[in-house]
Amino acid sequence: MEETKKSLNFIEQIISDDLASGKHESIITRFPPEPNGYLHIGHSKAICLNFGVAERFNGITNLRYDDTNPEKESQEYVDAIRRDIEWLGFNVDDRIYFASDYFGKLYEFALDLIKKGLAYVDDSTAEEMAGMKGDIDKPGTDSPYRSRSIAENLSLFEGMKNGDFPDGARVLRAKVDMAHPNLLMRDPVIYRIKRQHHHRTGDDWCIYPMYDFAHGQSDSIENITHSLCSLEFENHRPLYNWFIENLGIFPSRQIEFSRMNVTYMITSKRKLLKLVEDGVVTGWDDPRMPTISGMRRRGYPPMAIRTFCDKAGVTKRDQTLDIGFLEECVRQELNRTTDRIMAVLNPLKVVITNYPEDKVEDMKIVNNPEEENPSYRTIPFSRELYIDHSDFREEAPNRKYRRLAPGKIVRLKSGYIIECEDYVKDETTGEILEVRCKYVENSRSGEDTSGLKPKGTLSWVSAKHAVSAEVRLYDRLFNDPSPTKHKDRDFMEFVNKDSLSILNDVKLEPSVLERKSGECLQFMRIGYFAIDETSTPDKMIFNRTVTLKDTWAKIQRK
């Protein structure tokens, strides 16, 4: 059966046309992060787009660090960015570049512009320049230095490069048009003096190119055919093209798409940094962070993030995706890949009164029923078990209730059917301390001849075999879907104070001790949990990745 061809997004259509018309024989895209922060969910869209589109059209993608502002950049970020991209599953081994590698060429480009009479050294202060820039509806005025001779510009620019002038004393500007309706075209600054140690070029340079002078030319140097960026750079495109035309270099084409927003998440590097610095979270990789490293630690599988980005699509409209959609992608991926284990978050002791004191049975249980050829393991069953507090009520609330209550029977998953006879309650606190049940001897899972049909199935753990662990329950970091969209309120006001709650005595089946750090498991009937990187066999720590869908909770809410 022919699969219906997936439609092309608008960028893929452009590429497809360029290939069909012969404008390009093959394509090259690039992902150009500035190494001044960690990659987040928004970047993952750009990554998936650039690498995905290249893959689709048999092209290639460069990772290019846009490291032209040493003030904020560092090797730490360079490493983290690469790790995140590779974790998402994209190979960049032999295609890693740095804008800083082009500083020499960029300098030559600047010289070329000066010689063509298209760039000049300006001695004005930043304030003076701002004053001459004009306004949104007022044309700017020419700088008094705009008409300097080529020779003077050449020597002054060389002086800038040689460190003859203090930081900020002069800048190199492109000579475009001070009356241009697009503010970015009013003689933009293209080089500034900044004595700042660069993480790669060290102290080789004391002048650094601005974004507009570095980005397009770097694209061009690498023969990038399609330079995909977010909408905020739309106004930069005329400048991007102006430099390429006037320099007469390879014409890369910039195409803008809307960036991805996700409800209850923020994607401003500055704001994320504030969360880290203020100690709202434990670091860039805190499982509540929308960073790729945070999502990794949380247990989100890379494929889920990729699927999410692919399903989100690529357009130029403002895009705000429901965080529930992301979580659904995570569940879908985890459902097919994770093993199910027995876990009890809030342990309540169950004593099987008619089960022998010292008897232990190995019960067979499937690891992951979604696999084509499922494998099995065993878990111990004994007289004293734990079930979850939420699975017992002193009285069934309604006919839909399928769990345990006095007089009710229930199936213990992969174990026996039990009937509740009695329970022990602390009369002062009202807390249920213990539930007493009888098991049905011929109801053993897989060989049940009892004929009983309990409505509910509970998860359980043998008390004396249980492993106690810490479980971190994460909730959304903000309690407002768009914390940064309020004109009169700071996003920090919306931080969810209850975004983390810790359970210290979660009971797990003993097989968890064999699981590796980072592994994600389904706690049956509860959710997906990833073993934290700080977890040890002596003290296991799990991060809740996402809950399972919970229809019962929905019914109760009504």
Place this chain on the structure above:
RNA sequence: AGCUCCGUAGCCUAGCGGUCGAGGGCUCCUGAAUUUGACUCAGGGAAUCGCAGGUUCGAAUCCUGCCGGGGCUUCCA
């Protein structure tokens, strides 16, 4: 206000002049099945295609105007 981009259900998206009395996904609702109230399956609800004109035998698709929303006035990227 000047430039620029965008406007299809609560959210994302398909659509490229007739096959659209607008398709898909998420969400929502109902039912079936179930040793996970998960997964799966069946069905259902939800869209004045921003508005108004125009072109055309025919417009979500083309044109014009209007309305609404976003971005831009850093020696950041």
